[in-house]
Amino acid sequence: MKKLRIPARSRPTLLATLAAFTVLGIGTTASAQNFPITPQQRAIAQQTAQNGIPLSELVATAPDEYTVKPGDTLWAISRLYLKSPWRWPELWGMNLGEIANPHRIYPGQVLYLDKTGGRARLTTRRGTGMPDGTIKLSPRTRYESLSGMALPTLNPSLIEPFLAEPIVVDEDTLKVAPRIVAGNDDRVLLARGDRAYARGETGSPVVEVPGPIKQFRIFRNATPLKDPATGEILGYEAQYLGRATLQRGESTVTQLTDGKEVTNVVPATIDIVAAREEMRAGDRLLSEPPRPMQSYVPRAPTQQVVDGRIVSVYGNAVQFAAQNQVVAINKGLRDGIESGQVLAILKNGAVIVDKTNDAKETLKLPNERIGLLMVFRPFDKVSYALVLEISDTPKAGDLLVNP
Template sequence: MNTLRIHRRRPAVLTTLATLAAIGFGSTALAQNYPVTPQQRATAQQTAQTGVPLAELAPNAPDEYTIKSGDTLWAISRLYLRSPWRWPELWGMNMGEISNPHRIYPGQVLYLDKTGGRARLSTRRGGMGGGDQTIRLSPRTRYESLSGMALPTLNPALIEPFLSEPIVVDEGTLLTAPRIVAGNDGRVLLARGDRAYARGEVNSPLVETAGPIKTFRIFRNATPLQDPGTGEILGYEAQYLGKAQLQRGESTERSMEGGKELTTVVPATIDIVAAREEMRAGDRLLPEPARQLLSYAPHAPTTAFDGRIVSVYGNAVQFAAQNQVVAINKGLRDGIENGHVLAILKNGETIVDKTGGAKETLKLPNERIGLLMVFRPFDRVSYALVLEISDTPKVGDLLVNP
C-alpha cells in the first residue's frame, strides 16, 4: 500500500485537466494513474493559457472552493461552468512540470482566476503565475493512504454495477451459453453459498483449465432493445442474476446395464459466489470479463448527433429519473465513445388545433429537458447515465448534441 506523508505546506504539482480526463471507476480503477490521451493533452496545451470567456462561467461560480469528501468532478465543473463538459477550457495547466497526471483530493482548494477577461481554475492562488504554491489539506499533518481518495468523474456507485451486470448480446448468445441444470439437494431456487450443476453445449462442454478458477456471470431473460424510430432490434439485454465459480468440469461415466455399456454425462459443479436475485435451472452462464480500466472524460460529440432513448433500466419502466441508467439507440458503429454528453429533448406532442375556424394538426416544439453521459457503448446500443433533468425523460425522447 502506498502511503503519502502530508505536511502543512507542500508544493503543488498538479495537472488539473489531466486529473479530470484520466479518472476512472471501480475499486481497482481508483488506485490507478491513467494516461492522458493525445487529444486531451492537445486541448490542455491549447487552452492552458487562454481559459474561457467570463460569460461561460456559471452565475454563482465561487472564487474559492475546498474539495469535500463525496464531491465529483462533474459536480465541481457544473459549479463553475454553464456547460460542464467543456472543463478542459477552464482548468489551468502546469504541463511542463510533470509527466504523469495527478489527482484531486478532498481538502485541496481551487481558486478561480478572472484576470484579462478570461476565467481559469487552479490549485494555486493567483493562477499559473501566482506565488502561493501551497495545497491546503486537513488535517494539517498526518500519515494516510490516498489510493482510493481521488475524486471520480461521477459517483462510482451509480455506474459500477453496470460495468459488469447488464450485458447486450445478440439473439443466439444466451441460447448457446452453458446452463444451470440442477441445484444441490434438489434445491429449486439458488442463492449465494449454494452449490449447483451446469452443462455446456455438446461441442463446448464446461471443463477446467490451468490457471485461476473460472468465474461466470449468470443471466436470464434476454429482453429485445428496439429502436423507437425504426423498429429495428438493436440487441438483447440480459438480466444479471449473480456469479458462480467452476469447481469441477463436466465428465462422463461408463456403466454396464443389461449387458450393454452406457455412457452418462456428469454435469459440471459450480458454486454460487454472488447473487442479486435467486437463480434456477435454465439460467445461463457467460465468462466473467476482465476488469477494464476506463477513462470517463465528458465531452460533446464532434459531429452532429441524432438518437433516441430505447429503454430505462428496470422492469418495464418507461420514465427515467436523475442518476438513472438508460439505453440509447447508438453504439460503437455510430462513433459513440465513453464520456459522450448528449442533450435530452422532450419529443413534442402532435395536437389538433381547434381554436381556429378549422381543425388543424400541429406538432409542438421539442424541449430540452436534461443531459446524459454515455459510459458503456456496445456495437449498436449504449448505456448512459442521466446527469440532470428539468422534466421527466421517457422512452422515445430525442438525443442531440449538447
C-alpha cells in the same frame, strides 16, 4: 529580494484539475490516479494554459473561492463553474503549470477563481500578480494526499455494476450458452452460497482450464431492444442474475446397467457466489470477461449532428428515468459513439389537435431540452448511458442531440 519578470503568455496558470476521470471496472484507486493522459487532452490543456476560458463560459453564480469537500465529485465541481461541464480538458489546461496529472484533486484543496483580463482561470492558490505584470515567487511545500482520497468524477457505484452486469447480445448467444440443469439437494431456486450443476450445449462442454478458477455470469431472457425511430432490433438485453465459479468441469461415467455398459454425462459443478435475483434451471452462463480500466473524458461528440433516441430505461418494467439512472440508447460503435460522450436529452413534443378554432389543425409541440446523459458502455448498435442531470422526466422515445 529580486523580482522575477515572466512574460504574461508563459506564466503558469495553475488551474484546477478537472479534465478527466477514471472509473474502474475492477482495481484500486491508486491505479486510477496514475491513468495516462491522452495526447488530445494534453494538447487542449496546453492551448488553454495560455488562453484561459472566456468569461462567457462561466455560470453566473461561479464562486470566487471553493474548498473541495469529501463526497464532492468532479462533475459537480465543474457545474459550479462551467455552463458546459464536459469541457474539462480546458479547465485542466488552466492548471497545467502546477499539476501534471489531471486525475488528482483532493478534499481540502481550495480553488480560487481569477477573472482578470476577460478570461477565467481557476487556481489552487491565491494569485500574487503585481500591477506591473511581475509575479512574486515564494518558497512553498508540495505534497500529495493519499491516492484513496482523490475525488471521482461521479460516484463510481453508479457505473461499476454496469461494466459487467447488463449485456447486449445477438439473438443466438444465450441459446447456445451453458445452462443450469439442477440445484443441489433438489433446490428449485438458487441463491448466494448454493451449489448447482450446469451443462454446455452439444459439442461445447463446460470444462476446467489451467489458471485461475473460471468465473461465470448468469443471465435469463433476452429482451429485444428496438429502435424507436426505425423499428430495427439493435440487440438483446440479457437479464443479469448473479455470478458463479466453476468447481468441476463436465465429465462422463460408464456404469453397468442390466449387464450393459451405459455412459452418462456428469454435469459441471458451480457455486453461486453472488445473486441479484434467485436463479433456477434453464438460466444461462456466460464466461466472465476481463474488466479493463475504463477512462472517461466527458466531451461533446465529434460528429457534427447526433440524432438519437432513448430505447429503454434499465430495470424491470421501468418506464421513466431518474437522475443517476442508466438508459439504453439507439446509437453505438457503428455510429461513432464512444465512452465519455455527452448528449442532451430532448423531450419529444406531443402531437395535438388545436381545439381553439374550427379548423382543428394538427400541431406538433416543440421539443424541450430536459437533461444530459453520458455514454459509458457502447456496443455495436446500442449503448448504455448514465443520466447526469434532468429538469423533467426522460422516457423511452425521447430525443438525443449534441449538447
